[in-house]
Amino acid sequence: MLIAxxxxxxxxxxxxxxxxxxxxGKLLGAAIERIRGLLPAPDLVIVTGDLVDHGERDEYREARxxxxxxxxxxxxxxxxxxxxxxxxxxxxxxxxxxxxxRFLHYTIDDWPVRMVxxxxxxxxxxxxxxxxxxxxxxxxxxxxxxxxxxxxxxxxPPFATGIAGMDAIGLTGAAAMTDILxxxxxxxxxxxGHLHRAIQRRVAxxxxxxxxxxxxxxxxxxxxxxxxSFTLEPPAFQLHLWDGAGLITHTVFVEQxxxxxxxx
Numbered sequence: 001m002l003i004a005x006x007x008x009x010x011x012x013x014x015x016x017x018x019x020x021x022x023x024x025g026k027l028l029g030a031a032i033e034r035i036r037g038l039l040p041a042p043d044l045v046i047v048t049g050d051l052v053d054h055g056e057r058d059e060y061r062e063a064r065x066x067x068x069x070x071x072x073x074x075x076x077x078x079x080x081x082x083x084x085x086x087x088x089x090x091x092x093x094x095x096x097x098x099x100x101x102r103f104l105h106y107t108i109d110d111w112p113v114r115m116v117x118x119x120x121x122x123x124x125x126x127x128x129x130x131x132x133x134x135x136x137x138x139x140x141x142x143x144x145x146x147x148x149x150x151x152x153x154x155x156x157p158p159f160a161t162g163i164a165g166m167d168a169i170g171l172t173g174a175a176a177m178t179d180i181l182x183x184x185x186x187x188x189x190x191x192x193g194h195l196h197r198a199i200q201r202r203v204a205x206x207x208x209x210x211x212x213x214x215x216x217x218x219x220x221x222x223x224x225x226x227x228x229s230f231t232l233e234p235p236a237f238q239l240h241l242w243d244g245a246g247l248i249t250h251t252v253f254v255e256q257x258x259x260x261x262x263x264x
Contacts, residue, residue, distance in 0.1 A: 001112045001242040003151070004035050004042035004072075007193030008050040008213035010081065011063040018053050019230065024215040027235050028066045031214040031254045035237070036069060042239065043111060044072050048193035048211060049079025049121075049155030051087065060090035078104055078121045079155035079193060080128065080169075105137050109145070113188070113242045116141050118154035120171060128156030128194070130173030135180060142184040149242065150187045157192035157210050159201045164224035166195055178204050188247045189240065196230065198238070198251050212236035212251065 010024045018024045035042065047067075052059035067074055075096065078087055084104055088097050096106045108115035118138060120128035130138070142150065156171040158178065171177075181187055181204035190208040196218040200209045217233040219226065235254040240247050 002040060002042045003113070003115075003240040003242075004038075004045045005048060005153070005191060005211045005238045005240065006031060006035075006045060006214050007048040007155075007211045007237075008079070008196050008215065009047070009063060010050055010053045010213070010215050011059050011066065012053050013056065013058045014062055018215065022216045022230075022232070024053070025062055025066060027215045027254070028063070031235060031237055032066060032069055034252070034254050034256075036071070038239075042072055044108075044115075045070055045074045046115070046117075046153050046191075047074065047076040048153050048191065049077055050081040050193060051076060051079070053081055055081060055083035055086055057086050057089070060086050064090050075108060075115065075117065075153075077117045077153060077155060078119055080121055080126050082121065084119075084121065084123075103134060103137070105134070105141070107141055107145075112149070112244075113247070114145055114148045114150045116150055116152045118152060120154050120156040126169040128154075128171045130158070130171060130177045135173060135176050138177070139180050139183070142180070142187065146184065146186055148186060149247075150184075151240065151247070152187060152190040154190070154192050156194050157199070157208060158190060159203055159208050161195055161197075161199050161201075161210070162222050163195065163197075163218065163220070165221065165226075165228035166218060170194075181206055188242075189249070191238070191240070198236070209249065211238045214254065 103119040158174040195210040196213040216230040239250045
């Protein structure tokens with residue numbers, strides 16, 4: 001089984017750049033074409049939040065248009081830049097999205113690896129939260145199928161990264177989520193976005209990680225001396241390969257490089 005993950009698309013209305021500098025729509029289009037050209041093709045694509053930049057309807061129409069060429073199933077969760085209502089409206093035919101629930105949690109049970117989607121958004125805030133209600137939902141979802149390899153995907157990562165500015169808008173309730181993961185060792189990976197970088201950390205008995213953005217990346221600042229800023233490091237996405245024994249994650253740059261060349 002092969003899972004592609006894209007995140008932090010930050011699509012804007014056509015003709016408008018994100019942060020007045022980044023043509024996120026063009027960059028997402030390139031990422032989609034890169035995924036379409038992969039051999040083998042991914043079985044599904046997960047989108048771990050911040051599909052758009054301002055939560056506007058026109059932005060979601062553009063994001064949907066750009067994602068539409070993917071031939072495999074696509075599963076989305078909201079990020080702090082998203083509007084739950086507008087996301088559900090834009091992806092009206094994605095029947096896995098809850099219509100009458102407070103949060104956009106769901107499970108995907110059709111593949112060898114079970115997928116559990118978490119909604120970490122707090123409306124009006126950049127930071128995320130795993131509150132008591134969300135934690136209870138996660139515990140029940142994992143307890144329902146205890147013996148199947150499972151991936152959790154969400155927007156805010158459940159760990160501090162050392163990038164102080166981003167950690168300040170991180171996830172509250174992460175420690176309580178870790179306690180749940182201890183009780184459910186079938187979880188192979190917790191994967192997130194939000195950080196616009198590839199970062200990994202052990203959480204309980206599993207690996208938690210973040211995926212790079214298909215657009216701009218957050219500056220690597222480990223001494224906390226600078227405000228949050230971004231860099232035009234190469235756009236990328238990740239592939240999570242289930243080989244029957246475990247998950248293997250590859251970071252894939254969207255840009256095509258010269259090669260392959262034979263070793264001599």
